[in-house]
Amino acid sequence: MRIIAGQLNPSEGKIGFSIGEKAVNTEAVYRYLSWSGPYVDLYQDLTMEEHVKLHFQFRKCLLDHPNDLLEVLDLKAHKDKKLRFFSSGMQQRAKVGIALFTAGDLLLLDEPTSNMDTDNAQRMLSLIDQHLGDRTYVLASNMKREFEDMEHVLNLG
Numbered sequence: 386m387r388i389i390a391g392q393l394n395p396s397e398g399k400i401g402f403s404i405g406e407k408a409v410n411t412e413a414v415y416r417y418l419s420w421s422g423p424y425v426d427l428y429q430d431l432t433m434e435e436h437v438k439l440h441f442q443f444r445k446c447l448l449d450h451p452n453d454l455l456e457v458l459d460l461k462a463h464k465d466k467k468l469r470f471f472s473s474g475m476q477q478r479a480k481v482g483i484a485l486f487t488a489g490d491l492l493l494l495d496e497p498t499s500n501m502d503t504d505n506a507q508r509m510l511s512l513i514d515q516h517l518g519d520r521t522y523v524l525a526s527n528m529k530r531e532f533e534d535m536e537h538v539l540n541l542g
Contacts, residue, residue, distance in 0.1 A: 386495045386525050390420050404490070419444070419487035421480040422495030422525075429469040433460055433479060436468060445488035447516065457512065458482040473500040481509055485516055492517065495525045506530060 387393035388400060391414035402409040402417075409417065428436050433455065441451035448454055455461040458478050468476065481497045497513065498506035510531065513522075524532060532538055 386420065386422055386493050386523070387424065389491075389523065390418060390493055391415065417489055418491040418493060419484040419489040420493035420495075421484035421497060422493070423499070424495075425480055425484075427468045427476060427479060430467060432465050432467055433471070434464040436479070437483070440483055440487070447486045447488055447518075454482055454486055457486070459508075474502060474505055477501055478505060478509060482512070485513060490520055492520050492522045493525075494523070496528060496531070497524065497526070498528065498531055 388395050391402070391411045400411075402411065402414050404417065428439070431439065434452065437451050437454055446454070448457065452464075455464050460475065460479060460482075463471065463475065468479070471479065477498070477500045481494060484492065484494065494513070498509050501509060507530075524535070526532055527542075
């Protein structure tokens with residue numbers, strides 16, 4: 386996933402990015418994708434509201450207003466809490482939600498429901514299904530609940 390996101394070079398071969406016939410420089414790939422994974426961090430010293438505001442100063446939000454994200458993710462009651470005090474499941478909801486509602490042609494999610502209880506995992510999978518739109522979506526997971534309903538699955542194991 387980090388190679389696809391342009392954050393890590395492959396140990397062999399080359400990777401190229403294009404939109405249609407137009408090549409995209411690796412340094413510009415971030416403009417076309419949004420992603421979440423275990424190696425994507427939130428700014429722990431910011432509150433959830435501050436983090437959302439900062440993120441969407443640089444990227445377009447797919448919701449009417451970025452603060453709507455707090456309601457959608459059921460984190461509005463925690464908007465003024467620093468992210469370092471969020472549980473691992475709440476942090477995961479925040480990371481995946483921010484990626485899901487960030488405009489981009491490609492959505493990359495690495496184990497999007499890890500650290501979530503069953504109810505929050507089902508809610509997140511439902512949100513992903515409802516708001517995916519016509520973006521290309523790549524999911525990496527070994528958690529069956531995340532891919533069992535997918536039409537196309539590539540098993541690398």
